[in-house]
Amino acid sequence: MKIQLLPSTFDENGSASPRQHLACFIIDDCVAIDAGSLAMAASTDQWSQIRDVVLTHAHLDHIAGLPLFIDDLFSTLDAPIFVHATREVIETLEQNIFNWAIYPRFCELENVNGAVMKYQPFEIGKEFFVKHLRLKPISVNHRVPTVGFIIADGETTFAISGDTAEVDGFWQSLNSEENLSALLIECALPNELVELADASHHLTPLGLQKELLKFNRKECSVYVINIKPMYRETVVRQIAELGIENLQILEIGQVYEW
Ligand SMILES: [Zn+2]
Numbered sequence: 001m002k003i004q005l006l007p008s009t010f011d012e013n014g015s016a017s018p019r020q021h022l023a024c025f026i027i028d029d030c031v032a033i034d035a036g037s038l039a040m041a042a043s044t045d046q047w048s049q050i051r052d053v054v055l056t057h058a059h060l061d062h063i064a065g066l067p068l069f070i071d072d073l074f075s076t077l078d079a080p081i082f083v084h085a086t087r088e089v090i091e092t093l094e095q096n097i098f099n100w101a102i103y104p105r106f107c108e109l110e111n112v113n114g115a116v117m118k119y120q121p122f123e124i125g126k127e128f129f130v131k132h133l134r135l136k137p138i139s140v141n142h143r144v145p146t147v148g149f150i151i152a153d154g155e156t157t158f159a160i161s162g163d164t165a166e167v168d169g170f171w172q173s174l175n176s177e178e179n180l181s182a183l184l185i186e187c188a189l190p191n192e193l194v195e196l197a198d199a200s201h202h203l204t205p206l207g208l209q210k211e212l213l214k215f216n217r218k219e220c221s222v223y224v225i226n227i228k229p230m231y232r233e234t235v236v237r238q239i240a241e242l243g244i245e246n247l248q249i250l251e252i253g254q255v256y257e258w
Pocket residue numbers: 057059142163
């Protein structure tokens with residue numbers, strides 16, 4: 001299974017920078033987990049293949065590229081783009097994004113071939129399939145309804161946390177997985193901003209250290225995601241200082257194969 005965190009920010013030379021403003025993970029060039037930079041950074045090949053977008057939650061940095069992606073593809077689609085999300089997230093998108101005021105209500109629109117966007121609601125704890133992938137959504141602890149996922153393709157299994165603060169059920173689910181190759185987990189803010197992290201339901205490196213004590217799969221590679229760009233250098237240093245084996249930063253733009 002191939003996974004890539006798409007870039008979302010440019011440096012002064014116009015090249016992709018390692019700072020992550022937006023969250024969008026592409027699996028096997030055909031399924032997007034979150035859509036932060038989907039319209040802005042997907043490759044031509046990914047553009048032509050991605051027709052399924054799976055959302056962890058409705059925060060802007062995770063959905064910003066979704067309306068633009070559908071807009072860009074609108075006239076060329078011969079099948080709808082499926083947006084997989086919980087009913088709460090779908091309701092939030094319909095009320096606040098696809099409401100004609102911010103952007104068109106695409107689920108009501110058609111091109112010459114038919115519908116351009118369809119919602120596929122999923123329920124927490126209930127597995128569902130997207131293309132060749134089996135996904136299990138697990139509730140996590142964020143300011144808004146948010147899920148993480150265990151994602152399997154029949155050979156490889158990995159997990160992604162979504163945005164979260166301290167959590168228990170997520171770890172129980174992961175600990176019961178037989179073959180977990182990798183875990184992608186958030187760590188948004190540096191240790192000195194622990195109050196902000198608590199208020200916004202995010203993790204700091206020290207918070208992440210505590211959480212990883214609940215994780216029994218010590219052989220599993222753990223990759224940090226969702227570092228707020230303004231604090232990236234500090235968070236990366238503080239994570240290195242933890243000295244935890246198997247813990248590393250997920251590099252933006254790099255294709256990982258598990
Ligand atoms: Zn969030």
